[in-house]
Amino acid sequence: MTRATHRHPDALPDVLIVGGGIIGTLTAVALARRGARAAVVERGEPCREASWAGAGILSPIYPWLYPEALSRLVNRSLALYPDLVAELTAASGVDPQLRATGLIIPVFRAAEWAGLAPALPWSERFGWPVRRLKGPEAREAEPCLAEGVLGAVFWPEVGQIRNPRLARAAQGTARALGVTFHTGEEVTGFEREGGRVTAVRTRTGRLAAARVLLAAGSWSGALAEAAGFELPVAPVKGQILLLKAEPGRLRRIVKHDRAYLVPRADGRILVGATMEMAGFDRRTTLEGLHFLSGALLEMAPALADAEVERHWTGFRPGTPDGLPYLGRLPGLDNLYVATGHYRNGVILAPATAEALACLLTDAAPPVALDAFAPDRPAQAHAALGFPRTA
Numbered sequence: 001m002t003r004a005t006h007r008h009p010d011a012l013p014d015v016l017i018v019g020g021g022i023i024g025t026l027t028a029v030a031l032a033r034r035g036a037r038a039a040v041v042e043r044g045e046p047c048r049e050a051s052w053a054g055a056g057i058l059s060p061i062y063p064w065l066y067p068e069a070l071s072r073l074v075n076r077s078l079a080l081y082p083d084l085v086a087e088l089t090a091a092s093g094v095d096p097q098l099r100a101t102g103l104i105i106p107v108f109r110a111a112e113w114a115g116l117a118p119a120l121p122w123s124e125r126f127g128w129p130v131r132r133l134k135g136p137e138a139r140e141a142e143p144c145l146a147e148g149v150l151g152a153v154f155w156p157e158v159g160q161i162r163n164p165r166l167a168r169a170a171q172g173t174a175r176a177l178g179v180t181f182h183t184g185e186e187v188t189g190f191e192r193e194g195g196r197v198t199a200v201r202t203r204t205g206r207l208a209a210a211r212v213l214l215a216a217g218s219w220s221g222a223l224a225e226a227a228g229f230e231l232p233v234a235p236v237k238g239q240i241l242l243l244k245a246e247p248g249r250l251r252r253i254v255k256h257d258r259a260y261l262v263p264r265a266d267g268r269i270l271v272g273a274t275m276e277m278a279g280f281d282r283r284t285t286l287e288g289l290h291f292l293s294g295a296l297l298e299m300a301p302a303l304a305d306a307e308v309e310r311h312w313t314g315f316r317p318g319t320p321d322g323l324p325y326l327g328r329l330p331g332l333d334n335l336y337v338a339t340g341h342y343r344n345g346v347i348l349a350p351a352t353a354e355a356l357a358c359l360l361t362d363a364a365p366p367v368a369l370d371a372f373a374p375d376r377p378a379q380a381h382a383a384l385g386f387p388r389t390a
Contacts, residue, residue, distance in 0.1 A: 015210070015212070015213055018214050019220070019339070020040045021050060022163065022166060022170060023215045023353065029174050029177060030354055031357045039179065049218070050217050053240065054238075054314060058158060058346070063126075071126050088169035089169060094168045095169070096161050103154070103158035106145050106254065107151045128158075132152075142250070143251070144300040144302040162265075163346050185203070187202055189201045189226040197227065214339060215339055218234065218316070218318075220325075221234055231339070237279075238315075239274040240273045241310070242270060242308075242310040243270075248263075254300060256295070259271060319342055320378045322384030326352060336359060351367060
């Protein structure tokens with residue numbers, strides 16, 4: 001049960017979290033549960049970047065392509081989600097709408113089956129119920145699919161969450177637990193003495209804490225550099241369309257090489273997302289609109305008459321190998337990172353928060369984090385990391 005805490009406003013926090021996205025906010029919640037004093041400093045409004053912009057699919061894209069360590073972290077997150085959502089809902093009054101709508105990957109060309117071959121053994125190994133469907137079965141599972149679909153791979157238990165609602169619920173819970181939020185405070189650097197960070201500098205002053213967690217998403221690379229450490233995190237721009245249709249029009253999450261479709265409970269449908277190395281360019285473009293609408297019409301032409309309600313961009317915190325950085329920065333006793341989650345931030349948020357809260361309170365995380373070490377060799381994996389083209 002979540003309990004409100006009352007602390008002296010001038011008390012030095014045990015942990016200062018740089019970045020108020022869903023990763024940073026849920027880590028603050030996990031720390032507060034452990035009795036630690038946590039504070040969050042955020043350059044804008046909490047949870048308004050990748051945490052708000054994404055689709056909330058509770059599965060990596062093609063999870064069998066990742067190292068086993070990521071699959072174990074994913075499964076840990078999935079195990080935590082039901083109780084976490086119940087706690088956040090009770091504490092904040094905001095329901096994040098955790099729903100098991102299932103995920104289907106349709107096959108429109110025979111050659112596509114080869115790329116899906118590892119999906120079945122991976123699913124069996126990690127305990128994900130899965131079915132291989134023939135064409136008519138695929139259209140029965142999702143009637144909006146194009147008539148020419150040859151078949152599909154279908155995970156009936158894969159879920160989704162409404163990430164803007166999850167963010168509001170997490171913020172409300174964190175505040176109820178006594179977490180302090182410094183909003184509109186852009187971090188510009190760090191003060192150091194030897195191997196320790198003594199304070200975080202902002203444009204308006206300085207904030208001190210016993211330990212610091214860098215969880216600033218796409219902005220983490222530049223901030224790590226300010227601390228004297230190279231962390232290759234960069235923004236990967238994604239454009240998303242929001243369609244409006246009647247509830248139940250699209251039943252399942254549909255994923256194909258070009259795009260994904262995510263049905264919300266109120267009938268809205270997310271169509272995403274482009275993959276652009278464009279820096280922090282927030283513009284939506286006609287090219288992006290054409291790409292997403294073309295993919296939609298190829299996959300699910302039955303949705304052609306859906307109303308276009310909105311078109312926006314977000315910045316995924318990308319990494320060369322598609323894996324996050326989790327742990328303490330080498331050479332700095334009290335500076336930790338939880339960033340670079342790329343396309344998997346929402347699915348990995350509960351397990352990341354749990355693991356970092358353990359590290360920051362000198363406990364052992366329940367899942368090994370060696371594969372996500374901040375100083376691991378940077379290796380480019382085209383299928384997982386930064387897009388091939390700039």
